[in-house]
Amino acid sequence: MERIIFYIISILMIVFAVMSVSNRNIMRSIIYLLFVLIGIAGLYFMVQFYFLGAVQLTVYAGGIIVLYVNSIMLVEKINNPLDVTKFWKRLLAGAIATTGAGLTLVAIWSHNFKEATVSKEIGINEIGKAFLSYGDKGYILPFEVISILLLAAMVGAIVIAKTNKVKESN
């Protein structure tokens, strides 16, 4: 049962990923990408990583895709299909993608996977404590670094938005 669902989700994800890069309508590409991201969240839910799945939905599906859709709607002439790239460029991209996929497959096949003995639902309390502890298995440093990065990005966005306004009023 679980295996069947896994294969269904995976095949759908692969199909939508291919459609997303091959479609010439940019809005449809985004929607296919959204389905791929939702599929990833589905896989997380299947292995009971509920928190990771919900974060995947919020950040990627609910946040980034909405941002993409928003910015694409501001772009001119979205109704026109995208230009077809040159043949050698497509060849190069294909070669790079195949190499990457091949490397990943080799890495997966050469790794000796062990069957998981305990499948336990990780509570949100443990995740929260791990984020804020500085001892063993604590993630306080990356957590704080990321918050500073986000703060810097926000301040940068505000500064960029402000300067234009000042120039206009002058």
Add this chain to the structure above:
Amino acid sequence: MILNIFTDIHELLLGLMSEEAAHILELVLIAAGYLGIFAILGLLLVWLERRVAGFFQLRLGPNRVGPMGLFQTIADALKLVSKELTGTVKADMQLYKLAPYFVITTALMSLALIPFSYEIHAFDINIGLFFLTSVSSIGVIGIFLAGWASNNKYSLIGGMRTGIQMISYELSVGMSIVTMVVLAGTLQISEIVEIQKDGWLIFKGHIPALIAFMVFMIAGTAESNRTPFDLVEAESELGAGFHTEYSGMNFAYYFLAEFVNLFIISSVAVVLFFGGWLSPFGITDSIPFAGLFWFGIKVVGVIFIFMWFRWTFPRFRIDQLLTLEWKYLLPINIVNIVLMALMVWLGLTF
């Protein structure tokens, strides 16, 4: 009693087929049940909205079809089903047809997390509230797509307005939920209800909880695109906003989802502030069906407040809407979270 019914069905199915098949069939049955709840809720709330509108405007509202006009919305739904599905020329038909399903699927998924009573709670995971917000954040894509794929300027403007509005107000809804989670100490919905056995959270958290409740109600009105924040479909300026070009059942999907979202927002308010399905002072704790009754009463009460807003306040302008969110609600919310954390830390809560 209702638990007995569930176990009876379970055993009946086990007798007929293998365990795995019974499991799948039960999942399908639950899903069908929730679809039924979805439709009934939508129809009932539309009827309620029209009756309340009549009440506020000193008229009767629907009163001819069935007792108190109860079957009016069913007649409307039948009419909508029988209507032709139209679309605009040169619209992106694929996305145009896909868009309503985003809205309706997310509403259905959120419905699974709502605890109707102790017994009836389909999906109770340890990140319940977080999952609810993350699922409902996808719904906005359906509205965006509808606005874009309709190939209509009014729809596009409506869609863009929704995006701005829902992304902004999602922050306030999320932050007021976080404020209450600080007090409750858990994200699991059933546990949040359980800890309110000795007092609703709005009393336990007093001042910050009250502020959080007010912010939640304002932001919840905006999240469900209701007046005074219904710039998305402002009739006088935009026709009907993002769903101008939708007809028949496609339109009905948006309409139903809007009312189910209202129910979900109200249920979250009831769970967070008013003790969910718990009875006041535990007077009916021993009766198995009572939770459903209390939950229903509380939710209808909160829904009535939302409807009261709708028929009392005029519509905001878009700049007023954004000013309210970013310059007032968000700072209030951030200070409120700190206040609530202080209260919990110093043990000033009841």
